[in-house]
Amino acid sequence: DTAVSQTPKYLVTQMGNDKSIKCEQNLGHDTMYWYKQDSKKFLKIMFSYNNKELIINETVPNRFSPKSPDKAHLNLHINSLELGDSAVYFCASSISGTNTGELFFGEGSRLTVL
Amino acid sequence: GDSVTQMEGPVTLSEEAFLTINCTYTATGYPSLFWYVQYPGEGLQLLLKATKADDKGSNKGFEATYRKETTSFHLEKGSVQVSDSAVYFCALSGQGGSEKLVFGKGTKLTVNP
Numbered sequence: 259d260t261a262v263s264q265t266p267k268y269l270v271t272q273m274g275n276d277k278s279i280k281c282e283q284n285l286g287h288d289t290m291y292w293y294k295q296d297s298k299k300f301l302k303i304m305f306s307y308n309n310k311e312l313i314i315n316e317t318v319p320n321r322f323s324p325k326s327p328d329k330a331h332l333n334l335h336i337n338s339l340e341l342g343d344s345a346v347y348f349c350a351s352s353i354s355g356t357n358t359g360e361l362f363f364g365e366g367s368r369l370t371v372l
Numbered sequence: 373g374d375s376v377t378q379m380e381g382p383v384t385l386s387e388e389a390f391l392t393i394n395c396t397y398t399a400t401g402y403p404s405l406f407w408y409v410q411y412p413g414e415g416l417q418l419l420l421k422a423t424k425a426d427d428k429g430s431n432k433g434f435e436a437t438y439r440k441e442t443t444s445f446h447l448e449k450g451s452v453q454v455s456d457s458a459v460y461f462c463a464l465s466g467q468g469g470s471e472k473l474v475f476g477k478g479t480k481l482t483v484n485p
Binding site: 262298299300301302303306314348350359360361363364365366 | 404406410413414415416417418421423459461463465472473475477478480
């Protein structure tokens with residue numbers, strides 16, 4: 259069983275469309291994240307949720323809306339897609355409060371906006 | 373704010389060569405330091421970590437020592453293999469724990485047979 263799984267792995271869509279990426283973790287962790295990796299491999303945090311509550315919200319356009327129905331799931335919905343949204347989006351999870359710094363990443367979802 | 377600077381890539385080495393990837397950081401307080409590795413087509417995985425000054429993290433032949441005086445955490449391996457080809461990310465977390473990791477820009481390593 260994959261510990262952190264994301265769907266879809268690949269997504270190609272037109273500008274202006276709305277799309278969602280789903281993430282599920284079966285590790286029993288209570289904190290989940292979305293990171294964006296651009297074409298130069300630069301990795302930047304977008305959001306973090308702890309027990310379904312938003313705890314980190316970086317300067318991300320409000321077209322991006324995360325939703326956490328329970329602590330094992332964190333989905334990312336993107337409205338009115340733009341060319342600059344093309345990237346690989348990584349979901350990750352961790353146990354809060356342990357200060358181990360170990361995040362478990364999914365395999366990524368490559369979004370291409372045409 | 374906190375930041376991580378690592379050497380620009382790409383780095384290309386022959387098998388069995390010595391590897392160093394430099395990483396320096398800027399942070400308030402005493403962060404924990406990490407190296408993550410991303411193999412082609414995969415997500416990132418924790419490679420090693422150090423949580424206080426002079427700690428040495430090690431795993432799979434890779435080592436890095438937390439140097440507070442030079443604010444550095446350079447990654448080294450004595451003899452690289454083709455299977456080490458990947459992108460390597462240096463990262464730090466503040467005293468608040470793993471809730472927010474700050475990553476460097478990544479260094480792509482290619483090892484040729």
